[in-house]
Amino acid sequence: MFDIDLDQPKQIVSDVLSNHKITSVAFVGCGASMSELYPAKYFLANNTKTLNVQIFTANEFNYDTPAWLDEHTFVLTCSLGGGTPETVEANKTAKAAGALVVALTHVPGSALTKGVDHVIVHGFEANYAAKAEKVGYALAVALEILQQVEGYDHYDDMIEGFSKVFEVAENAAQSVGKVAEDWAQEHKDDECIYFIASGASEKVAYSTSMFLMMEMQWINSGNYNSGEFFHGPFELTDDKHNFVLFMADGKTRPMDARVLTFLQRFDARCLVIDAKDFGLSGAVPASVATYFNPIVHTAAMRVFAEHLADLRQHPLTKRRYMWKLEY
Template sequence: MNPKQIIKEIKGKQEEIKSVIFVGCGASKAELYPAKFFLDSNAKNLRISHYTANEFNYKTPASLDETAIVISASLGGSTPETVKANAKAKERGAHVISLTNAANSALTKDASYVICHRFAENYGAKLEKMGYALELAVEILEQYEGYAHYEDMQIAFSKIYDLSQRAAESAIEDAKKFAEAYKNDPVIYVMSSGATNEVAYSTSICLMMEMQWINSGSFHSGEFFHGPFEIVDKDVPFILLMNEGSTRPIDSRALTFLQRFDTKTTVVDALDYGLSSAVPKAVVDYFNPMLLTAVFRVYAEELSYARKHPLTKRRYMWKLEY
């Protein structure tokens, strides 16, 4: 079933939905954030929340009942905390929709609906989990409240995957320069804003810390001036994932300060990859994360080659019990 059919079926069973709860861990949690951001920005009646799975399990929201839709995600479908979250959501009567790359994984056991996405095929495929979550959010809003820019979103969905694939392919030379410049840095900071905020977070905790063992921190561009800017100095390494749309002035203000003090700054800008030429202006905010995720994946790959440290290399993950 596609997102439209899934929400239509839920609506047939449950006329009133009060809560939408997004649940995941690590990169999967971050990939649910654009959908959460979309609903926060547009829903007038729905209560929206976004949990790391174990907090959902230990401090379960009171809103979890038959009037809740839970959207969970796990790439391999075996993340224990998220599997447990599905069971808890099912036990409370919620409508559980799970996103995974693994069709018969543990995550699917307690899900009311499952959407299997691609991942390894190409850069566009790596965006499908994020894209399906956003599609579900759009359908929830449209079918339960109505959404003025629904058709604009459909146009954007029809174009974003091919655009992101082309953008990633075109980024290789810039990514190689980034890799050479940053390969010996002991710490790299990452920031962004708007719907891309948790792409910056997952870039920091997953691509840098998990996959490259580089110390890193991430923060919202709007929070930069409320603490983090005190570590700015010449040659301190930053990555700014720069958005088109509503929050661009927030990113621009941070960039101006970084340039003022001659920091070592890499800007990956959605504007440079033609996002607004393909996506209607009214909805461009919600597609920055997909484009920027595809492009920065190339940067991370080139960094791994320059450091001779494969993105799949781990010390603890999958090797120890924890």
């Protein structure tokens, strides 16, 4: 079964800390890559007692560079193809300030890998779980930073989680085919789809909305944190609007359950992609399951997106502007 090499993040962090004191961590990327760094940022920010942890879209990092960026900053940049201009520039911004830079990409030798301190190359094509390999490596880097800087009581549980979660994710993706086909048939002509999630999976809702729907399907979409849903967006709830709820198996599940109860109360059209249904906390230690939700949600949602694209006769690779003109 598919897995990631945990020794690489461990060694990279060890090498960095051997001659640098790290006080800040910056996760930097654009679009889907930025959102796939979010689970790592969420985990590290919520568990550290000493580190300043932030996430940036790359050009904001370049144009409004944080004052604390210096030789004590660990920067993780990310780009699937390794050629995103803003993120390549972010490497230069970070290095100019003396920061340590690790690049995470699918393409060895790409522009993102030039002039940085370390490179991690992730997979993508092997299976559905591999679509979340980028998320996994970023989370593993965050884990090692936490463990090696200040220690983490649930470190061994996280390591065990990494050994199990990709199998859970792949099994989840393989199990949803009929449900995904039916959902796609029902919603292929929808003009708008909303996505809701909480905790580490918040940016799964964001990336599904922004990229799988708006970029790849040209479907209008919105995305909301489960807690924020009740501070505005819930006014749209009725039997005509279409929602997808990523339910967490972990600490923030009560937030998602509150949303589901409200959607059902008003007969909203709602698809629930529930990590608990796929046995996440039965395979991954319950103490850390909350941080592995995005890997399962990402793998499963990809199947729904593929069925939607097929029925709409609109391939996920189709673009109107991206890669076709200067912008």
